[in-house]
Amino acid sequence: MxxxxxxxxxxxxxxxxxxxxxxxxxxxxxxxxxxxxxxxxxxxxxxxxxxxxxxxxxxxxDSAFSATPLKKADDTLIVASVGTTYHDKNVRGRELEPEGAKAPLPPGVRRFPAVGEMVVSPALKKLLESDDGKLLRERLPDRVVGTIGESGLVGPAELAFYRGAEGLAAHMNSFHSERIDKFGNPDPSPSDRMDPxxxxxxxxxxxxxxxxxxxxxxxxxxxxxxxxxxxxxxxxxxxxxxxxxxxxxxxxxxxxxxxxxxxxxxxxxxxxxxxxxxxxxxxxxxxxxxxxxxxxxxxxxxxxxxxxxxxxxxxxxxxxxxxxxxxxxxKPARRRLWWRLLLPVGGIALLYPMIGQGNDGGDFNQYLVTGGVVLLLVGITALLPWIVEAVVARLGAGPVAWQLAVRRLQLSSGTAARMVNGIAVAVAGAIALQMLFAGVEGDYTKPTGKDVSRAQMQVQVPTGASLSAAQAKFEATRGVKSTVALSSGYLGERPKDPEKWAQVNVGDCASLRVMAKLPSCRDGDVFLIKGGEFNYETPELVKQGRTLWFDGSGRAEPVKSIAWPVPKNLKEAQSIEDPTGMKNGGLLMTPSALPEGAEKTVSGDLYLRLDESLPGAREYVRNTAARIDPYDEPMVWVSEARDDTYESIRTGLFVGASAVLALIGASLLVSQLEQLRERKKLLSALIAFGTKRSTLSLSVLWQTAIPVGLGLVLASTVGLTLGVVLLKMTDTPVSVDWASVLSMTGAGAAVVLVVTLLSLPPLLRLMRPDGLRTE
Structure with a gap:
């Protein structure tokens, strides 16, 4: 020692x-x-x-976390959620109404904003002051009187605001606001067990x-x-x-x-x-x-x-x-192959016992997974030098640049392989992950059933507001092509605590036609739907001469039930799939068929078809919706919805991959510069003998391209193998997303190309005859 x-x-x-x-x-x-x-x-x-x-x-x-509602006191605060979305970015918003001198302040806020004032995060303040925030300023017109401190934000780029309000107690029954006496979750719920x-x-x-x-x-x-x-x-x-x-x-x-x-x-x-x-x-x-x-x-x-x-x-x-x-x-001794093959074979052997388990077979052994994947990827670093040596030994005749590159690789194939190892390992891992993500995506991505070609946004109209007036405002909104207005509720067999139900949808004839094939329609008609998926007890309830009741008990603010006698001239209509992807049953009513007072028992929704060529179409809709009801955010329709945890893992992969690619590029550049420094005298000697600079530059490119090409082929092979094994482990059908494989391989090649181009200026400086001077 x-x-x-x-x-x-x-x-x-x-x-x-x-x-x-x-x-x-x-x-x-x-x-x-x-x-x-x-x-x-x-x-x-x-x-x-x-x-x-x-x-x-x-x-x-800002939830009460209490089974019994709090009563107004000197230390209570009413909070309402008024968050919104702006260009696909979430904006966290809260309205605050202190009820006493001891009301709790939110973290990061020094004083309560008055009505018409708001405190915002630094990122939101910057956005509101910029030209990009013009449409958001229309939605948030309050005067900015301060910024939220770091303790009140989850990140520096978070968009958030608190604004003053009054009369929030009226919204507590509709669950839009809540009374609290402190901020913070006293007992964070433990995270659910994640599936294997x-x-x-x-x-x-x-x-x-x-x-x-x-x-x-x-x-x-x-x-x-x-x-x-x-x-x-x-x-x-x-x-x-x-x-x-x-x-x-x-x-x-x-x-x-x-x-x-x-x-x-x-x-x-x-x-x-x-x-x-x-x-x-x-x-x-x-x-x-x-x-x-x-x-x-x-x-x-x-x-x-x-x-x-x-x-x-x-x-x-x-x-x-x-x-x-x-x-x-x-002449160096030839590299041996047998022990290099043991690494990937050993990796597959470690992963093999877990093949077929999937989510139903219990958890995967973390040590075997780690060992198996590491051995497979390390196997690339062991196999690549042998492959480069074996291939370049058989290369020969060609242009001068080619011969210079090949001879250099024959003399130092190990150095060339070391430069490419990192790229090869990264590409192989990325291919395997892409295959695994693509294979299990169906388990965590579910179709919503919504027809995004017929509507792109849905707006819920608040109780008591006029649906027709709201429809007129949206039809006048820039970016809205057409609207469908429908109200929905339920009919019961008695005014209180009914046991049988029939669904009711109310709208004009044009709106009702998106739900059923109507024989003919004019205001005052009522239709009984046939072939619906959600008929409940409609056939038993809807009989001529019977009185049914519009039920308002299940609403945030209960209203009195309204009687409705089943009319004699009841028409029939065939149910069709509506924009939400459902075939509704029950009854369809035109507005004048609704008895007086029944409009308070139904809830209204607007389905909007947008001009997608207008970049800010959704923001114009959100601005109109905020003027009608700031407490309900319009829903943007998507054809598929992904599991949040799965989406977070994908995001984490993209963030990490970006950092690794940056490291790969920087490290390759340093390695390339070191290699050029090693060959300074050799390059100078070749220039002194009359070799063209273009020939030497091309030879350096070939010296990089040959090992990179071999490395990417090996990486694709190992990556596909690892991807197949991982898919079999999760009991998922094996399929190869060749587009992803090519994109990952292309990304690796692109990084090498960029590094090579960046190394050309120092290469040209080194190619001078005076580089032969020595002391």
Whole structure:
């Protein structure tokens, strides 16, 4: 141990006291390792960030959480939800009416806004002051008198407001407002048990996102390997043995990795501040949320330098460093294939016992899943060098640029493979995840049944408001092509506590025709629907001469039941599928057939068909709806609805994948620049002999394209294999989404292409004859 310590220390001194060459190598290694460490620290901080968002949400909860309603007191506050949506972004809104001097203030608010005033989040204030917020200002005309503090928001990009109000007690019966005496959820309900498939998705997402990071860190500690080995040959000349030389090399790598950890901490702190100013997939967090777990952060700080030592020792096993130089010109021993195949085979063996379990077979073993997926992805890093070596050994004749590239790859295929390993691992994992997401999407995506070609929005008209007046306002609203107005209620066999029901829909003839085929229609007609799915006890109740009762007991504000004698001239109509996707039964009535007072027992809905070519059509509708009733948000129709947890996992994957792709690009660029620096004299010599710059540039492109192409083919093969195994584990029919496979492969190739283009300017600067000068 004493000898190890001495040799490692000597390597560290060489790294920092080796002149410009040593500093450049340390800097390159530190940047590469630092980028990976920063992403690892961000990943370890994600659980804390999500927990912090949840705590903030609980702290501002404004429900009474009491079985008995609170009575008005000096410490009570009435809160009404008036949230809205603006260009697909949620705007959290609350109206506040304090009932005494001790009424509780919401978190982040210094004083209650008066009627006509509001306090807003900084993001909402910025939006309202911009040209993009013009339509939202019409909906929120109150005067802004302050901003909500950080303690009252879940993220810096959240759109939220509190505004003053009066008369909110009148809305308590309709459940639009509630009386509270404090903010916060005193007893947050425990989260429901997540089904095994979603847990599997989360586990695989984390593995797939972190594996490329580990691969890049392992590659970064080997930057400058060729020049380092030539320096180590000088140590052999002054008496160092082979083992001591390897330990000194490990010390150099340890120094670069240690500085990389410091760089990573600095990058993380910078990224944490930057994260506070961006919003990714509608998620934003305050910098204070991103606090890594101390234990995980310590693990990263210790594991990365330790991995640098191990990787360096393994890398030097295949290099013979002698006093007179490094033996690289001799033909190297061919890489063996058999042990490389054991890794993916072992991964499949670990995953095989869980095939067919699905949601009905219990939980998946997390250790087997982790081990199996890691072995399959690590198998890429083991197989790719062998594949690159085997392929480039058979390449030969071609243009000069091609020959230069092929010869370089034949001499250092391992270096080329290391550059591509991270891309290959990321693409393979992404393909497998895309297959898994596509396969199980049907379990978490359900059709709503709504016909979005006939209507795109639905507005509920408040009780007591005139449906026809509301319809006229919406028909005059910009972006609305047509409207269908329908009111619905129920008829019972007696005025109180009826046991049998018949559904009633009220509207003009044009509106009723979206629900049934009418033989003829004029105001005053009543139709009995045939062939409906929800007929209840209609045939038993609706008989000529019988009196039925419009029931108003189930409404937020109960009203008196209204008698209605079944008319003699009752017509029949055939039910058809309405825009909501249902075939209703019961009765259809035109407005004048409704008895006096019965309009209070029915609830009105408007179905709107919009001009989708107008960008702000939905916002014009929401503005009109807010003027009619600020407490009910218009519903936007969609053909499919996804499970919230599943959607959150998908969003998390996209956020993480964006960060990993950024890391891949940055690390590849650093690696490419390091490779060009290693070849500075070679490039200068070729230029001095008259080689064209275009030829050398094309050769560098080929040197990147050949390994990348082979890596992407291998990644597609492993990714498809892993995807098939994961689908079989979830007991899902196997299908390949080739569009996703091609898009993931194309994304990987695009990153490499961008990195290559960015490396061309420094390449052109290196291609000068004066690069042959030396001291």
């Amino acid at each position: 004493k000898q190890w310590t001495r040799d490692l220390g000597m390597g560290v001194r060489f790294a920092f006291a080796g002149g410009r060459e040593g500093w450049v190598r340390v800097a390159l290694t530190a940047v590469g390792v630092g980028l990976g460490v920063a992403l690892l620290l961000l990943t370890t901080a994600i659980p804390n960030a999500m927990a912090a968002r949840g705590d903030r949400e609980d702290a501002r909860a 498939t979603l847990l599997l998705l989360i586990l695989v997402v984390f593995i797939v996102l972190l594996m490329p990071v580990a691969v890049f860190i392992a590659a970064a500690v080997r930057f400058g390997g060729e020049r380092r080995d030539r320096r180590l040959a000088a140590l052999r000349l002054v008496g160092s043995d082979a083992r001591m030389t390897r330990r000194i090399a490990a010390g150099e790598a340890l120094a670069g990795a240690a500085v990389g950890v410091l760089f990573g901490a600095a990058f993380f702190l910078g990224a944490r501040e930057f994260v506070g100013s961006v919003e990714v997939f509608d998620i934003s967090v305050f910098p204070s949320y991103l606090n890594p777990s101390p234990l995980l952060a310590l693990l990263v700080a210790v594991a990365v330098p330790a991995a640098a030592v191990v990787v360096t020792q393994l890398a030097l096993r295949g290099v013979v460093i002698e006093p007179l130089g490094v033996v690289r010109t001799a």
